[in-house]
Amino acid sequence: MGFSDGQLVEEALGGSAVAFEQLMARYERLVFKIAFVCTGRHDSALDVLQNVFLKIHRKLSHYRIEGDFRNWIARIAVNESINWQRSQKRHRADSLDAAMPAVSPPSQEQSVRDRERWELINRSMETLKPMCRAAIGLRYFEGMSVHEIAHALGCREGTVKSMLFRSLQQMRLNMGLSKEVVL
């Protein structure tokens, strides 16, 4: 049986690089997903991922062992992604090339279709506020419950529900516009 998050945190605080590496291996996918949805770019998500774990390493002593480590990390990842998105806003227009590299496409045809779908989704999210993008990422890409998202974003569950609903409505409108432009 593996170590618990709390045990790994204690080991990492004691200077164990192996423990911190295990923590990172455990939660890097969560952080990457949040970063990817917030930034819309694969390479940017990797940058954010790197920053987030360097920050976590610095702030590890602030973490309370009895708390939920996953939510704590998610919150840092959301904040870092939002900060990154704000600072890089001007570079967002030409983001599609690096947006979603096909990693292991089932087939060429499927890959093209997925890529198109993702590009549409990504475009439709561009006008969303950073918090809304983060909420979408946590809900659909990480499969978090509304309760968990509320904890990660530091808001109430009702706010999360309403944020998700409004975001989807906005995305639907944006996608309609995109389709019209494409046609």
Add this chain to the structure above:
Amino acid sequence: MKDCNRFKESVQSLIAGSPRLEQLEEFVEHCRTCSDCRDLFEMHRTLTDLGSRFDELAMGSLDETRALVIQEIAEKDRHRSRSGRMRAASSPLILPPLTTAALFAIVFVLGFIVSRFDDRSLFKAKDISDKAFLSESLKNADSSPYVFSNVAVKYLDNQRIFVEFDISRRVQIVEPTHSELVKEILMHSVLNPASTGAIGHFQNTTSAGRFLY
């Protein structure tokens, strides 16, 4: 949207991942005739589908990034410990000038306060004074159990006299002019002028040989 607001709660529950079956059926039925709600539902399905296949579509390996992070942390730790050792070796404690000045000021003020209220020497002198008072041989300095040296005296006013002297260590006291201790010291000073430093200033004697001070 026509009566789409009626389904707002259903859609919110659906998006939140906790739909009620009867509401959902009604909403799906509504979607047959409402393109806006259909698009919204389609958006939800697309996101759900892309989200569930995210690892396959976009994740890739994160090993390289993880290795970079671990390497950077290790370098920072090494740099921190190296600079810590260098700092400790070259200059044990370097403080900014303002901090240093503030520390000096604090130490000075504390020292001044302590010196004002520190009654250890006074207690010692009082103790000696009491012993001297009880001594039968006060009038004979030679038989005094106390050996005074480096005596310095200064009159403060008619009632008080400042006396500084050494016994086992240097003591400063403020004593009444009629203090037995002062009397003993003065006697000693007059009888043994070589052992005292300021005898001339207070050598008020009468012809009877009694010390007036």
